[in-house]
Amino acid sequence: AQKVTQAQTEISVVEKEDVTLDCVYETRDTTYYLFWYKQPPSGELVFLIRRNSFDEQNEISGRYSWNFQKSTSSFNFTITASQVVDSAVYFCALSEALGTGRRALTFGSGTRLQVQP
Amino acid sequence: DSGVTQTPKHLITATGQRVTLRCSPRSGDLSVYWYQQSLDQGLQFLIQYYNGEERAKGNILERFSAQQFPDLHSELNLSSLELGDSALYFCASSVYPQETQYFGPGTRLLVL
Numbered sequence: 001a002q003k004v005t006q007a008q009t010e011i012s013v014v015e016k017e018d019v020t021l022d023c024v025y026e027t028r029d030t031t032y033y034l035f036w037y038k039q040p041p042s043g044e045l046v047f048l049i050r051r052n053s054f055d056e057q058n059e060i061s062g063r064y065s066w067n068f069q070k071s072t073s074s075f076n077f078t079i080t081a082s083q084v085v086d087s088a089v090y091f092c093a094l095s096e097a098l099g100t101g102r103r104a105l106t107f108g109s110g111t112r113l114q115v116q117p
Numbered sequence: 118d119s120g121v122t123q124t125p126k127h128l129i130t131a132t133g134q135r136v137t138l139r140c141s142p143r144s145g146d147l148s149v150y151w152y153q154q155s156l157d158q159g160l161q162f163l164i165q166y167y168n169g170e171e172r173a174k175g176n177i178l179e180r181f182s183a184q185q186f187p188d189l190h191s192e193l194n195l196s197s198l199e200l201g202d203s204a205l206y207f208c209a210s211s212v213y214p215q216e217t218q219y220f221g222p223g224t225r226l227l228v229l
Contacts, residue, residue, distance in 0.1 A: 035217070043223055044119075047219055102172045110159070
């Protein structure tokens with residue numbers, strides 16, 4: 001079975017600090033997809049990024065960057081110069097292939113990020 | 118706004134009752150997924166539909182059922198409700214199963 005581990009339950013930082021959220025995954029699939037979603041206090045799940053298993057390029061989007069390392073089965077997420085609006089629960093997820101045309105996301109337990117002003 | 122809509126936003130009901138949650142996927146998306154988020158279980162996959170057909174089942178209780186209609190909207194039916202069914206229920210959709218899933222705002226169910 002596939003598994004996603006987010007060991008950091010809660011992180012608290014002061015505004016403008018950089019913060020890295022860790023994600024480690026387990027899968028037997030050779031082709032898989034990794035995701036990060038953000039859940040702000042309002043409750044919705046907001047898609048942030050998708051990474052294919054065959055594309056190990058790191059990605060930067062504004063203050064957000066992602067480091068995918070297949071060798072360590074990790075897909076870490078860094079927020080540079082954090083802001084109060086970044087306060088949310090962040091979920092790492094793995095797309096599990098259950099068969100042809102059959103897919104499900106396996107989520108980690110989430111990391112609650114609190115950014116203090 | 119992801120383009121996925123869910124109704125109702127909140128639902129309060131009593132044990133033993135039956136409720137129906139509704140989801141409209143993004144325009145053009147053929148695959149619909151249901152997830153349950155609870156404090157003790159986290160986010161768990163329930164069921165997937167693709168173009169009207171059930172494709173995958175996760176940890177969905179026998180008291181729960183779902184369907185996807187010809188217009189691609191989906192309904193999740195929860196019956197004989199128990200206190201432990203109180204949770205946030207999300208619907209997600211994607212164009213094809215391997216593509217990114219976009220989530221609706223969720224339906225918060227409280228069973229009293």
